[in-house]
Amino acid sequence: MDTDGRPKFQELPIQPRGIFWEDDFISPEHEQRLLSIFRNELEWADRPGRLSLHYGYSFDYKTFGVDPDIPYKEFPDWLKPLIPTTESRPPDQVCLQYYPPGAGIPPHADAHGAWDQLYALSMGAPAIMQFRKGEERVDVDLTPRSMMQMAGDARLHWTHGIKKRKTDTLPDGTVRVRADRWSITYRWVREGECECGNMDLCDVAQRRIGTEKEKRSLKELEAKVATQDPGACEVLNWYDRSAVEFPIVAGEHVVELGPDTSLTYPVQVICGGPETRDELVFHIFTPLQGTFLGFIALVEAALIVLREKSPSACEPQQAGGVWWKFEFPWHGPVKNLEDMVSMCRVTLEVHRDELVHDANTKFPKFSPALQFR
Ligand SMILES: O=C(O)CCC(=O)C(=O)O
Numbered sequence: 001m002d003t004d005g006r007p008k009f010q011e012l013p014i015q016p017r018g019i020f021w022e023d024d025f026i027s028p029e030h031e032q033r034l035l036s037i038f039r040n041e042l043e044w045a046d047r048p049g050r051l052s053l054h055y056g057y058s059f060d061y062k063t064f065g066v067d068p069d070i071p072y073k074e075f076p077d078w079l080k081p082l083i084p085t086t087e088s089r090p091p092d093q094v095c096l097q098y099y100p101p102g103a104g105i106p107p108h109a110d111a112h113g114a115w116d117q118l119y120a121l122s123m124g125a126p127a128i129m130q131f132r133k134g135e136e137r138v139d140v141d142l143t144p145r146s147m148m149q150m151a152g153d154a155r156l157h158w159t160h161g162i163k164k165r166k167t168d169t170l171p172d173g174t175v176r177v178r179a180d181r182w183s184i185t186y187r188w189v190r191e192g193e194c195e196c197g198n199m200d201l202c203d204v205a206q207r208r209i210g211t212e213k214e215k216r217s218l219k220e221l222e223a224k225v226a227t228q229d230p231g232a233c234e235v236l237n238w239y240d241r242s243a244v245e246f247p248i249v250a251g252e253h254v255v256e257l258g259p260d261t262s263l264t265y266p267v268q269v270i271c272g273g274p275e276t277r278d279e280l281v282f283h284i285f286t287p288l289q290g291t292f293l294g295f296i297a298l299v300e301a302a303l304i305v306l307r308e309k310s311p312s313a314c315e316p317q318q319a320g321g322v323w324w325k326f327e328f329p330w331h332g333p334v335k336n337l338e339d340m341v342s343m344c345r346v347t348l349e350v351h352r353d354e355l356v357h358d359a360n361t362k363f364p365k366f367s368p369a370l371q372f373r
């Protein structure tokens with residue numbers, strides 16, 4: 001691949017096919033200047049784990065395309081020279097991510113329906129990315145200053161992820177300690193539909209077969225939601241495993257899930273208000289129909305974790321106004337529930353009504369106004 005005169009941008013001779021690579025996309029001096037900007041000039045959320053900042057367009061969950069209502073966020077000056085020039089136009093969405101030691105990203109395939117091309121630039125400390133397909137595992141060392149393009153099989157038919165751990169073991173047995181890593185991922189909106197047909201990984205393929213079931217189950221689910229019995233533990237009973245979609249449920253709060261808005265699932269959580277003081281009502285809304293099966297697994301995994309960590313938290317009478325914080329460092333359809341359970345972070349905060357405001361400030365992501373228009 002040498003479309004713009006950069007002979008170093010070459011496909012790695014490994015499975016999965018489709019990983020194109022360029023070492024030294026930036027110089028060590030350039031990298032140092034960037035790290036200084038990332039460390040000193042950017043505003044990062046104050047919480048542990050992987051953090052993200054977004055540039056360019058935002059994603060609209062209804063159309064699976066660019067959201068015309070969210071203004072385009074110009075690429076900052078430091079970002080402009082880092083844009084790959086191997087595509088015919090600049091990327092539509094760019095995400096800068098910070099991985100402190102121990103942070104990772106669960107195995108996933110970036111949404112096929114929304115995005116076409118995908119590139120990632122690595123900076124700071126190296127980390128091993130694992131590609132997976134069925135039982136196959138392939139480790140790729142994301143060395144600093146390298147630019148990787150995931151195309152073809154690597155993009156569509158294998159998942160990729162970075163284990164959440166503090167060391168990586170190299171092929172020669174050396175144990176390498178993780179340190180701060182930054183990556184920039186670049187995404188181009190897909191024009192047309194993904195036709196890969198991979199039922200495990202493709203949200204388009206899943207949506208196509210899910211649509212029929214959704215229509216059938218929608219009425220029934222609407223009725224269920226209207227008369228639903230409040231209580232967190234009821235959530236699992238709200239859905240019929242064969243049903244694919246919940247109807248839109250009016251709610252007050254939207255929680256961001258996933259590493260960036262492109263891959264974020266909006267979830268509406270209704271907390272006990274004055275009329276439902278001692279009840280916990282937990283509503284889930286996702287217009288991302290194709291990935292909803294994955295989403296159900298996600299919620300299920302979260303609840304398993306939640307029960308294990310604090311069984312009594314599931315008792316509605318103890319709630320009296322509850323803020324649920326679901327943090328899933330995950331996006332894309334779920335294949336492996338075990339991975340999900342080990343990766344998802346669920347925080348349950350119990351508040352009295354008068355503390356709701358505090359919770360809002362503490363977790364600004366709960367505020368729909370801040371996060372989603
Ligand atoms: O950090 C990286 O290099 C890749 C992150 C990633 O897979 C993603 O954001 O989808």
Ligand SMILES: [Fe+2]
Nearest residue numbers: 108109110160
């Ligand atoms: Fe990814």
